[in-house]
Amino acid sequence: MSRATESLALARRIGAFDRDGLNILLHAADDALRRAERALDERRDRGAALAMDGIPVVVKDNIATTDLPTSCGSNILGGYLSPYDATAVAKLRDAGALIVAKSNMDEFAMGSSNENSAYGPARNPVDPTRVPGGSSGGSAAAVAAGIVPIALGSETGGSVRQPAAFCGVVGVKPTYGRVSRFGLVAFASSLDHIGVFGKTVDDAALGLEVIAGHDPRDATSAPRDVPAYRDAARGALTGVVIGKPKEYFPADLDPRIRERCETALEIMRSLGAEIRDVSLPHTDLAIEVYYIVAPAEASSNLARFDGVRYGLRRDGDGLRGMYEATRSSGFGPEVTRRILLGTYVLSAGYYDAYYRKAQQVRTLIAEDFAKVFASGVHLLFTPTTPTPAFPLGAKSDPYEMYLSDIFTVTANLAGVPAMSLPIGRVGGLPVGGQLLAPHFDERQMLAAAYALERTLGEEAHR
């Protein structure tokens, strides 16, 4: 079956998405099938193939699309139709991809389980009693459920890699600046990234290759050439030094996850890589730094949702009353909590103790990566998450939920590229292995992922 015919078959499934009770998609194109057929016709007429001809793609609900709502999983943007496409979306369309649906997510990307969505939680297709992870839970689940081979997500602290691990798919967070964020609704601007999910490493590499590149509309976008990521499939691991940071293999790590990681490391060694024990000594401070910096930036970014220019408006007493009524009825509990936390750590008298201190420790975390990569280590390998997917409702304490990002937030704090790929299952649930690379070296990271995936074969999903 050709890729395009396969796409047509996949697009047909979109119509059935809401019958499975998984709540994966929030807005689906009614005419997905017609779009797929039209794309196929156009391709026949044109003759030449585009990189993503007719491939259906699901996009996270916080990435702007002109033809489907962009609600960020929030009531404050319920039904909001963006007047422009995000650059990543425009690039996908230009490459022939079909944007068929917007996926469920934690409200404004704040969460690690998708339970913070104003539209109800998405469920994990592998085990519907469990969460798909978050915040890009819907995109990960859409790929895992076979609705689409490629989906876009976003990451602020691990929101692509963690759900990729929980759902048994590939999730890539590129280097900060590699993919334009124009049209990504801002949560924490120094940490936000657009990332890609794929059924396979090659799917994710294709998606990344299409959306990466400089964009003058995003001042943080890097003016650097984009390598052909799919060529990394031919890369070898001979002579590649892979660091195993001890802080990511703590004594209390689930022994079954440890065993899966050891197997993956052994495979990479057998393929010619050198495995080296390394240390990133400030890792255990990352969650605390993240939960100061991210809410601080969020409190500023989310000030724009005030009922004036777009989204929900609730009347109140005068202008201020309107602001307060709109924001308190539009934002859910976790978003409200983080806005308040962020406002507090930035407020007079607390700025130095919390925000400035956190940014200083963040420098130390970024230096940990810089030092280890300067010592001759090419890549790092770790578990993506400390546990497999947990049951819905299992984590009611906010801080306990925050800890599920413990192995992923560091890459956002340092801006280095990182990805998760399936490396096996424990108790029937997927386990993700994480690869991290120096800034802008996604190609080396993908080369290792291709090699690992190829050697693991079906073992990656058993």
Added chain:
Amino acid sequence: MAVTLDDVRHIAALARLGLSDDRAHALVGELNGILAHMDVLSKVDTTGVEPLTGIGLSTTPLREDRGPAIPLVHPIETFAPKFEDGFFLVPRLATHEDASDAS
């Protein structure tokens, strides 16, 4: 540094968030619960460490002082809560009289 109910009300006002009494009380505990974990940072020696101000790019790229045009596919009326004659309409601001009533 414990958060008090007054702190919650103060930051809620700064953040333009209306809170019920029940919610404000609950948030005192929730925020203190989270911030208690952050105290570990105060024990880290950061003498001489600069706060991180940028990642990835070493310099901010410059461009012409003219924003790139972003054509809007849908007119503003389709997404603005209230828009008339080229203006976003908002409730009136408090007058001096209102301000003195409130104080």
